[in-house]
Amino acid sequence: MTLTWVEPQSNAAWRERLLATPGQPSMFQTPEFAQVKAMMGWTPRYADIDGFPVTVHERRALGFGKVWYLPKGPGVATLEQLEPLLPPLREAAHREGVFLVKLEPEIVESPETLAGLDRLGLLPSGRIQTNKNTVFVDVTGTPDDLMARFPSKTRNTIRRGIKQGVVAEAAPLEESTYERMWTLWMEVVQDQGITPRGHDYQVAMWRTFCDAGLGRVFLAQHEGRDVAGAFVTVVGHVACYRDGASVRERPVRGGSHALQWAAMQWAQSQGATTYDMAGTPHSTKVDDRDDPYFGIGEFKRSFAKEVTDFVGTYDLVVRPRRYDLWQRIGHRVTAKVVSRGRSGATFY
Secondary structure, three states: OEEEEOOOOOHHHHHHHHHHOOOOOOOHHHHHHHHHHHOOOOHHHHHOOOOOOEEEEEEEHHHHHHHEEEOOOOOOOHHHHHHHHHHHHHHHHHHHOOEEEEOOOOOOOOOHHHHHHHOOOOOOOOOOHHHEEEEEEEOOHHHHHHHHHHHHHHHHHHHHHHHHEEEEEOOOOHHHHHHHHHHHHHHHHHOOOOOOOOHHHHHHHHHHHHHHOOOEEEEEEEOOOEEEEEEEEOOOOOOEEEEEEEOOOOOOOHHHHHHHHHHHHHHHHHOOOOOEOOOOOOOOOOOOOOOOHHHHHHHHHHOOOOEEOOOOOOOEEHHHHHHHHHHHHHHHHHHHHHHHOOOOOOOO
16 A cells, blocks of 8 residues: 545545545544644645545654644544554655654544554554543434433423523624634633633634534523533534533523533534534543543533543654654653743644
8 A cells, every 4th residue: 555645626525535434524634624733833734545535734843853643533443444554654754754643543442452553563642632532422313302312410401591591502603703702712721720722723723614614603691691602513424512611600500501402403404413522531530530521521421421432642653763752852842842832732
């Protein structure tokens, strides 16, 4: 198998090719996501490995060489599908001065898959995208079918929020919507002490997917005040709850639940059959209150209990000496430089 670079005729044409791969569709593989990542210094490249499309993000790390990152890619579902893609990826990376290829295939975690990845010489490197562990909500059928599948407590919470005056709906496709979402997002940042991407990057994410017809921002209001927001995408049959935010002091219960109910109905109307809640604790840690995802995990599991664990991010090492130095100090120093000293920043 050989890797060749291609120029897609259009974003839509490349998405169609991605949708034909055996893995689950993902917003993170799309050219729209690559367009936004370019704001952070990544160059999108589009590879064909004997007919298999792969979106590659390339970035230079000063003094080390290039890094390739394949967000939620390659689009495979099994080790057997992944294995033949590795030699052409490695050969092309070596030829082009790459020292590290970061892979993020959505292969379900099990003792067998973890052992298989080790056998292939890949090194585990945690998570980059939040939905390494996640809840998938079945959104097939009608809105009534969807509501009936929710646990009774969740149904009651949604109805209570609506009864108490929460209005949740898709917000207008305009700049003021993204600014309203950003204001809510900053409340989460301050409350949880997380390190966010910058305003321009975050707004560009929302705008780019909305302009492409692949996403919407949803806002919940109570008495004219924004109390919660959500950004949701649909690619193929998969919806993804990419970003969520709410005010610190909630005037009524049920605002965020009513918001998800509105977003899931929209996802249904766009052809989605599954809704990725995008980020929970590992399935073995859902009751661990010290897990950083515990709180949001409880909320997301109120719609569907089962957690799916993927294998996460793995490193295909192309130049071992540079990689070792990168792991020890290079990533930390480079991330600080490219983020202009932003605390907790990552190169990726």
